[in-house]
Amino acid sequence: MIILGINDTHDASACLIKDGKLIIAVQEERFRRVKQIGSFPKESIKNIFKFTGYSSKDIDRVAVACKIMTGSLLHNVVADFKIDDWRKLHEVYFYNLIYRKKNISFKKVFKNFKPSIKLGYPLKGIKIDSNTATTHSVHLKIKKFRKKHISKFLKIDQNKIDFYDHHHCHGMYGYFAFSKLLKNKKKVAIVTSDGGGDNRCNSISLVNNLNLKSFPTKTISLIGKIYETATLLLGMNPAKHVYKIMGLAPYASEHHKAGPRKIFLDSFKVRGVNFYRNKKMIDYFVYFKKKLNIHRFDGIAGGVQDFVEILLSKWFNNISKKLNTKNFVFSGGVANNVKANKILIENENVDNFYVPPGPGDESLSIGAAYASLVNLVGFKKTSEIADIPKNAYWGIPIDQNNFLRFKKHPIIKKYYKAIKDKKFKLTSHYLAKGEIIFFCKGRMEFGQRALGHRSILCDPSNIQSIYKINSAIKKRDFWMPFTPSILDSFKNKYFKNPKKINCDFMTISFDTTDLGKKHLKAAIHPYDNTVRPQVVTKKTCVDYFNLINEFKKITGIGALLNTSLNVHDKPIICQPTDLIDELINNKNTAANFIYIEDTLFTKKTSILNKNILRI
Ligand SMILES: [Fe+2]
Numbered sequence: 001m002i003i004l005g006i007n008d009t010h011d012a013s014a015c016l017i018k019d020g021k022l023i024i025a026v027q028e029e030r031f032r033r034v035k036q037i038g039s040f041p042k043e044s045i046k047n048i049f050k051f052t053g054y055s056s057k058d059i060d061r062v063a064v065a066c067k068i069m070t071g072s073l074l075h076n077v078v079a080d081f082k083i084d085d086w087r088k089l090h091e092v093y094f095y096n097l098i099y100r101k102k103n104i105s106f107k108k109v110f111k112n113f114k115p116s117i118k119l120g121y122p123l124k125g126i127k128i129d130s131n132t133a134t135t136h137s138v139h140l141k142i143k144k145f146r147k148k149h150i151s152k153f154l155k156i157d158q159n160k161i162d163f164y165d166h167h168h169c170h171g172m173y174g175y176f177a178f179s180k181l182l183k184n185k186k187k188v189a190i191v192t193s194d195g196g197g198d199n200r201c202n203s204i205s206l207v208n209n210l211n212l213k214s215f216p217t218k219t220i221s222l223i224g225k226i227y228e229t230a231t232l233l234l235g236m237n238p239a240k241h242v243y244k245i246m247g248l249a250p251y252a253s254e255h256h257k258a259g260p261r262k263i264f265l266d267s268f269k270v271r272g273v274n275f276y277r278n279k280k281m282i283d284y285f286v287y288f289k290k291k292l293n294i295h296r297f298d299g300i301a302g303g304v305q306d307f308v309e310i311l312l313s314k315w316f317n318n319i320s321k322k323l324n325t326k327n328f329v330f331s332g333g334v335a336n337n338v339k340a341n342k343i344l345i346e347n348e349n350v351d352n353f354y355v356p357p358g359p360g361d362e363s364l365s366i367g368a369a370y371a372s373l374v375n376l377v378g379f380k381k382t383s384e385i386a387d388i389p390k391n392a393y394w395g396i397p398i399d400q401n402n403f404l405r406f407k408k409h410p411i412i413k414k415y416y417k418a419i420k421d422k423k424f425k426l427t428s429h430y431l432a433k434g435e436i437i438f439f440c441k442g443r444m445e446f447g448q449r450a451l452g453h454r455s456i457l458c459d460p461s462n463i464q465s466i467y468k469i470n471s472a473i474k475k476r477d478f479w480m481p482f483t484p485s486i487l488d489s490f491k492n493k494y495f496k497n498p499k500k501i502n503c504d505f506m507t508i509s510f511d512t513t514d515l516g517k518k519h520l521k522a523a524i525h526p527y528d529n530t531v532r533p534q535v536v537t538k539k540t541c542v543d544y545f546n547l548i549n550e551f552k553k554i555t556g557i558g559a560l561l562n563t564s565l566n567v568h569d570k571p572i573i574c575q576p577t578d579l580i581d582e583l584i585n586n587k588n589t590a591a592n593f594i595y596i597e598d599t600l601f602t603k604k605t606s607i608l609n610k611n612i613l614r615i
Pocket residue numbers: 166170194195196197332333360361
């Protein structure tokens with residue numbers, strides 16, 4: 001039984017599962033080189049067929065996430081809207097609609113908007129519009145259009161294509177990503193929360209003795225929406241930069257965040273397992289803009305983060321009591337809030353807590369594929385056969401022809417020396433000397449976090465690394481922390497995890513130990529000293545494990561600082577030539593050491609010490 005999973009909303013992706021095993025999962029942004037690109041993931045599907053050798057003829061079912069899609073999503077607004085567009089959406093479009101009761105045309109407000117590149121779906125006949133203005137018949141028309149296009153592209157009968165609810169997909173992905181670990185747990189609550197999908201922002205299900213029961217959502221959680229609004233009010237892109245609020249929040253003093261926290265808490269509450277909004281909050285943006293206008297930026301960040309932590313804690317407590325379980329799977333965009341996850345694992349009503357890699361919309365394709373399997377063979381049978389490899393390296397490998405093109409590229413030939421370093425002796429030596437390595441090996445990781453296959457690596461104890469990476473490569477905001485990959489044998493030495501919560505994917509924060517603060521100085525939050533680790537075992541990531549282990553032999557430090565291999569606002573590198581186009585050829589980045597597959601490319605000594613390669 002082969003199922004092709006598709007997500008054609010923003011963060012488009014596709015995957016293939018065979019008899020319950022996830023064979024491959026890829027994100028469209030990696031191929032199209034536009035972060036969070038939406039629409040039909042044509043390139044992902046082509047790459048899946050290339051990797052697996054299967055074709056459309058082999059596909060038994062096609063599972064598509066999201067029953068409802070809007071014209072604006074199909075026009076790729078999430079990836080392409082700039083901060084000014086988001087502001088206009090609230091200050092002009094929604095303001096007229098909500099406050100003035102004036103039906104204003106979305107197309108008119110955004111008359112100059114067009115997608116940055118050609119999208120997977122043809123847009124002819126698809127009106128750019130918001131969900132608010134989209135009628136049921138338009139929803140049906142769009143669904144028909146999607147089905148027709150998918151069927152045509154795959155040359156597959158329309159009867160083989162099904163659509164699955166957005167939050168059901170989030171939940172199924174979260175659960176089956178850990179089903180092997182969850183099999184022996186009698187009761188597991190599956191909780192989802194995000195900015196919205198299929199007219200819901202949250203869901204609760206219970207797996208009781210391998211029987212799935214979903215509870216109808218009576219009210220809508222605005223936790224994700226309010227967090228996005230605060231991001232925009234602070235002058236950042238609500239679709240791309242919500243995580244920056246989390247990094248900024250610890251700097252706020254109680255004095256500065258108390259006011260904003262009260263404003264957020266007064267606007268929205270949890271009662272039981274349901275949510276209630278203050279009737280005075282008729283929209284988000286204008287309402288909070290007025291209320292927060294005398295408050296400091298850091299106070300707003302701290303206040304909204306506190307609000308999320310307080311509400312989620314109450315909600316999880318109440319879910320635990322209602323469903324009589326302390327085992328949780330948490331999925332959906334809000335599960336990306338690693339600091340809130342830290343508060344949740346400290347909760348006395350939480351014993352086990354699992355957040356999968358890439359819990360946001362990028363993983364909807366995987367959720368859809370498993371939802372389809374559940375539909376076909378039942379939840380129990382799916383739990384028996386579900387097999388998602390426990391390392392998130394579910395993407396495509398390095399293309400050997402592309403690697404050859406990289407090696408033969410004039411810049412590489414002229415400026416770099418290639419040395420085979422299969423056992424990482426030389427690479428670890430340079431890392432120990434304080435150098436930064438662009439590391440590219442094996443199958444690409446799935447989700448927003450680089451997990452050691454497309455990463456920028458350096459010594460986590462060397463604070464200078466942060467300045468080097470920020471000034472020469474990443475241009476990250478000064479308040480944003482870096483993260484480490486830690487050898488399994490060092491995890492208890494570096495951070496406190498008494499409940500032994502799964503921490504393989506950088507999805508949860510922990511307090512550090514004194515040794516952690518010392519050895520991971522550059523890879524923890526500099527203000528509150530928390531860490532968002534990836535724990536690396538030999539079993540799941542052998543090469544990456546070996547590299548960190550070699551570094552440990554020289555330095556005594558069982559970890560590396562690991563940040564994603566990309567430039568600011570671009571997707572993680574997919575193939576070696578992307579490195580040339582986006583990093584090496586970029587006059588603002590320094591790439592002195594590049595490791596690909598088994599070869600270390602070092603910049604020739606004469607120019608090695610120059611920070612910036614000017615060609
Ligand atoms: Fe979502």
